[in-house]
Amino acid sequence: xxxxxxxxxxxxxxxxxxxxxxxxxxxxxxxxxxxxxxxxxxxxxxxxxxxxxxxxxxxxxxxxxxxxxxxxxxxxxxxxxxxxxxxxxxxxxxxxxxxxxxxxxxxxxxxxxxxxxxxxxxxxxxxxxxxxxxxxxxxxxxxxxxxxxxxxxxxxxxxxxxxxxxxxxxxxxxxxxxxxxxxxxxxxxxxxxxxxxxxxxxxxxxxxxxxxxxxxxxxxxxxxxxxxxxxxxxxxxxxxxxxxxxxxxxxxxxxx
Numbered sequence: 001x002x003x004x005x006x007x008x009x010x011x012x013x014x015x016x017x018x019x020x021x022x023x024x025x026x027x028x029x030x031x032x033x034x035x036x037x038x039x040x041x042x043x044x045x046x047x048x049x050x051x052x053x054x055x056x057x058x059x060x061x062x063x064x065x066x067x068x069x070x071x072x073x074x075x076x077x078x079x080x081x082x083x084x085x086x087x088x089x090x091x092x093x094x095x096x097x098x099x100x101x102x103x104x105x106x107x108x109x110x111x112x113x114x115x116x117x118x119x120x121x122x123x124x125x126x127x128x129x130x131x132x133x134x135x136x137x138x139x140x141x142x143x144x145x146x147x148x149x150x151x152x153x154x155x156x157x158x159x160x161x162x163x164x165x166x167x168x169x170x171x172x173x174x175x176x177x178x179x180x181x182x183x184x185x186x187x188x189x190x191x192x193x194x195x196x197x198x199x200x201x202x203x204x205x206x207x208x209x210x211x212x213x214x215x216x217x218x219x220x221x222x223x224x225x226x227x228x229x230x231x232x233x234x235x236x237x238x239x240x241x242x243x244x245x246x247x248x249x250x251x252x253x254x255x256x
Contacts, residue, residue: 077106090172095146111199112154124174128206146235161202216238
């Protein structure tokens, strides 16, 4: 129904304005034109404002879900019990990072984590972790896994602004059937964040690993390229890479 209204809405507005003009003709052609023009301009301005509002809601993913609102935010300390439960339901045991390790990394840089929630209910989350250059290189080479990360390996918000490479650690959505489109919303929000580079203005490369088939599909949708086989890595997971310069050139070629 919503898509039908969006499709025929502009035509309904045009028909309404024309009908309004015809109804005013008995007053004279000039008054009719003047009043109709003002009505059209006001209607046009309202449509622009509504479109911008809808775009803002879409960008920040403040979208309705039943009688509540879904919203993205930085998690609180108390959210990590739910986050770890999501991990347990999504990843093999070998890929689950201990809750205290996750909490300690969060305390070093809260912006590394983003949750999608309804009230206090966590529907999903994703984490983008700014690491010390030496540690990131060791991880990319397959020498260590995420469980080896310590708080001192995580860059704080100020240090993160200067990095050129970062690790996209994980993305998990609830499997509860009553909550739909959670994975899509997480993916859309992550893409928007990667594109605007607000938190990491110098960012050039994003690394990520895929522990599940769903993870591989997500990375492929985000245009990540596989660069290493999990058999040659300590964590046993395939390594993927997203390069801004390469991806932008590919998109330009596809437009031609």
